[in-house]
Amino acid sequence: MARTPPALLDRDRLLAAAFAQLEEDGLDGLSMRRLAARVGVQAPALYWHFSDKAELLGLMAREIYNAAHAAVPQVEDWQTWLGQFGRALRRSFAARRDGARLCAAASPAPSGDPARHAETIAAPLVALGLDATRALSCQAVVISFTLGWESFEANGPMREFLRQMMDFDATFETGLDALVRGLG
Missing domain, CATH: 1.10.357.10 (Tetracycline Repressor, domain 2)
Incomplete structure (x- = not known):
């Protein structure tokens, strides 16, 4: 059975997924690996959008x-x-x-x-x-x-x-x- 490719990633979609991950697992459970799994990609794909987890957290804080x-x-x-x-x-x-x-x-x-x-x-x-x-x-x-x-x-x-x-x-x-x- 062929896999459906994940929807195109963008920062807004990734931030929404990161907030969903935060809601489920708390700050201690938020990781780039878990976020990647949530959106159906490997963790390195996230680094096209964020230089590191610190940048992701900074953008999440800015949204708050x-x-x-x-x-x-x-x-x-x-x-x-x-x-x-x-x-x-x-x-x-x-x-x-x-x-x-x-x-x-x-x-x-x-x-x-x-x-x-x-x-x-x-x-x-x-x-x-x-x-x-x-x-x-x-x-x-x-x-x-x-x-x-x-x-x-x-x-x-x-x-x-x-x-x-x-x-x-x-x-x-x-x-x-x-x-x-x-x-x-």
Whole structure:
């Protein structure tokens, strides 16, 4: 019986397959060999699309961050934007198994000119009145808090213990609001 050749590979298809693999096996189970098997090729075929696993992880992390940026609604001031971004980022991390862990471990994906990339990241806050340096700094603070919070919350045994004592959602909101107000 003749085998049907696999569909043409492209980065989008491979990223989708990598996220499916992440969902099934977690970050520790995500490998180039398993990803290749999932899409019906040998592992070396993946290296036409990614220089190594670090680049793949960086692109996956970028997708998680981009989803959060895209989910922030139009707002009138930069502090409201930061709060909405923190909430969207938390949802984006939680939407993917090991999402926060992946983002904490990933190397940045190649993005061309770093200054241009920084401009793109800062743009929403610059449009709301911050200078680019302050915009990047404020986002870094919110990202760090949210990444740490989601990593803490994703720790199964500790999460279950702490859920008996606190409401994770309310506590996150308290921390995020205090952080954003403090940046003002």
